[in-house]
Amino acid sequence: xxxxxLCFLAVACEQKKADPLVSAPMPRTVKTDFKDYNLxxxxxxxxxxxxxxxxxxxxxxxxxxxxxxxxAYTFERCYSVASWTVPASMTWxxxxxxxxxxxxxxxxxxxxxxxxxxxxxxxxxxLKTLAEVLxxxxxxxxxxxxxxxxxxxxxxxxGFDVYVHDSQVFGRMTKSVPRAIQWLRKxxxxxxxxxxxxxxxHGQSTPKNGYDYRFVSKDYDRxxxxxxxxxxxxxxxxxxxxxxxxxxxxxxxxRAVYDEKVQRADSKFxxxxxxxxxxxxxxxxxxxxxxxxxxxxxxxxxxxxxFTLYNELIHVPxxxxxxxxxxxxxxxxxxxxxxxxxxxxxxxxxSPEATVNQQCQGQxxxxxxxxxxxxxxxxxxxxxxxxxxxxxxxxxxRWKLIFTLESKSVELFNLNTDPSETRNxxxxxxxRARQLKARIYQKFNAMGAKLxxxxxxxxxxxxxxxxxxxx
Numbered sequence: 001x002x003x004x005x006l007c008f009l010a011v012a013c014e015q016k017k018a019d020p021l022v023s024a025p026m027p028r029t030v031k032t033d034f035k036d037y038n039l040x041x042x043x044x045x046x047x048x049x050x051x052x053x054x055x056x057x058x059x060x061x062x063x064x065x066x067x068x069x070x071x072a073y074t075f076e077r078c079y080s081v082a083s084w085t086v087p088a089s090m091t092w093x094x095x096x097x098x099x100x101x102x103x104x105x106x107x108x109x110x111x112x113x114x115x116x117x118x119x120x121x122x123x124x125x126x127l128k129t130l131a132e133v134l135x136x137x138x139x140x141x142x143x144x145x146x147x148x149x150x151x152x153x154x155x156x157x158x159g160f161d162v163y164v165h166d167s168q169v170f171g172r173m174t175k176s177v178p179r180a181i182q183w184l185r186k187x188x189x190x191x192x193x194x195x196x197x198x199x200x201x202h203g204q205s206t207p208k209n210g211y212d213y214r215f216v217s218k219d220y221d222r223x224x225x226x227x228x229x230x231x232x233x234x235x236x237x238x239x240x241x242x243x244x245x246x247x248x249x250x251x252x253x254x255r256a257v258y259d260e261k262v263q264r265a266d267s268k269f270x271x272x273x274x275x276x277x278x279x280x281x282x283x284x285x286x287x288x289x290x291x292x293x294x295x296x297x298x299x300x301x302x303x304x305x306x307f308t309l310y311n312e313l314i315h316v317p318x319x320x321x322x323x324x325x326x327x328x329x330x331x332x333x334x335x336x337x338x339x340x341x342x343x344x345x346x347x348x349x350x351s352p353e354a355t356v357n358q359q360c361q362g363q364x365x366x367x368x369x370x371x372x373x374x375x376x377x378x379x380x381x382x383x384x385x386x387x388x389x390x391x392x393x394x395x396x397x398r399w400k401l402i403f404t405l406e407s408k409s410v411e412l413f414n415l416n417t418d419p420s421e422t423r424n425x426x427x428x429x430x431x432r433a434r435q436l437k438a439r440i441y442q443k444f445n446a447m448g449a450k451l452x453x454x455x456x457x458x459x460x461x462x463x464x465x466x467x468x469x470x471x
């Protein structure tokens with residue numbers, strides 16, 4: 001077997017030696033059999049991949065995340081299946097796209113007569129969650145989260161022995177980390193799955209004692225303070241008008257405040273890592289760091305997330321640290337958040353065929369650990385608030401198409417030459433746009449979510465109370 005792996009690597013290296021679209025081959029032996037090991041999945045809600053130092057950001061925002069990345073596999077091009085919390089996070093726990101788990105908005109029904117929250121047991125009762133699978137294998141399962149989009153009311157607690165969300169709607173790791181540590185101390189002698197989450201970076205979350213503006217220019221005139229109310233007004237104005245207009249210094253202010261929140265969240269996560277070490281659990285624990293989605297920081301003249309599928313919203317960090325191994329590899333091929341569940345089941349020696357009835361729509365990423373992999377197409381979607389319905393594809397050559405179902409509008413970008421998605425090339429390359437649009441239809445039709453079978457009419461499905469008052 002060992003000789004076969006060596007031969008495979010040698011052939012792959014010879015054939016793809018100069019291919020810029022692939023990851024470098026792994027020169028070392030990598031253990032991937034972690035049956036009965038612990039699992040910790042950490043979600044830094046609304047963390048843009050571009051604001052992580054290990055992924056190229058200039059500010060020292062993520063010292064603890066970076067420390068893990070130096071010993072782990074870091075996927076440079078991981079794309080979330082959705083651009084906001086409810087649909088994106090449920091994909092980790094079910095291994096399917098939002099169109100399949102159907103947790104696409106907060107409400108399954110929202111009208112004048114009835115308002116019914118979406119709940120995974122009602123939306124997709126046949127699906128088993130990652131927590132259920134592991135619990136059935138004897139794992140202790142616990143989640144400590146910030147509430148809001150990963151609340152119990154949506155069924156995120158399905159399969160968890162303990163699932164605690166903050167009493168504050170957008171709770172932070174300042175509470176979820178201490179609770180997780182307390183639980184670990186009581187359960188350190190048994191195998192466990194722990195989900196840790198916080199809204200520290202989210203636009204509707206501010207530090208308990210306010211900002212210290214550590215990254216804000218001393219010359220800034222403080223037109224904005226960075227408050228949740230200001231962020232809410234900017235979010236809604238961007239949705240109502242299509243875009244907003246800010247001074248360059250205001251944009252820099254908001255990005256500086258965001259970076260402060262990132263650094264604060266990373267620092268709190270550092271406390272969790274210290275305790276994990278103290279308890280002697282690191283050598284027996286798979287550690288996964290990621291985000292459900294990014295957020296807009298005026299890249300396309302809006303703020304917040306959910307409404308679009310630009311890369312500032314769907315490009316997320318994905319870092320996987322394997323127990324007892326100091327890897328430190330950056331992998332550049334495209335992967336999807338729908339791959340998280342099958343990857344974890346693979347690493348933990350769990351057969352998806354036997355445990356989840358082949359429901360996983362992604363694929364295990366463990367082959368990336370042994371040989372360079374080519375890009376594959378990745379897909380994303382959003383039905384945000386029933387305000388818009390968008391689908392996207394990034395193909396194997398890094399062409400990206402965003403298709404808006406209610407308006408039939410098409411945006412085509414070449415991410416190789418235009419990574420910021422500023423030049424719509426649809427008129428220049430209509431045939432390529434047509435082919436990518438056809439692939440979107442083919443993909444969603446294959447999963448039973450036929451895009452042509454529905455009239456995509458805009459409506460109201462609020463995420464925040466202020467939106468419900470707009471009826």
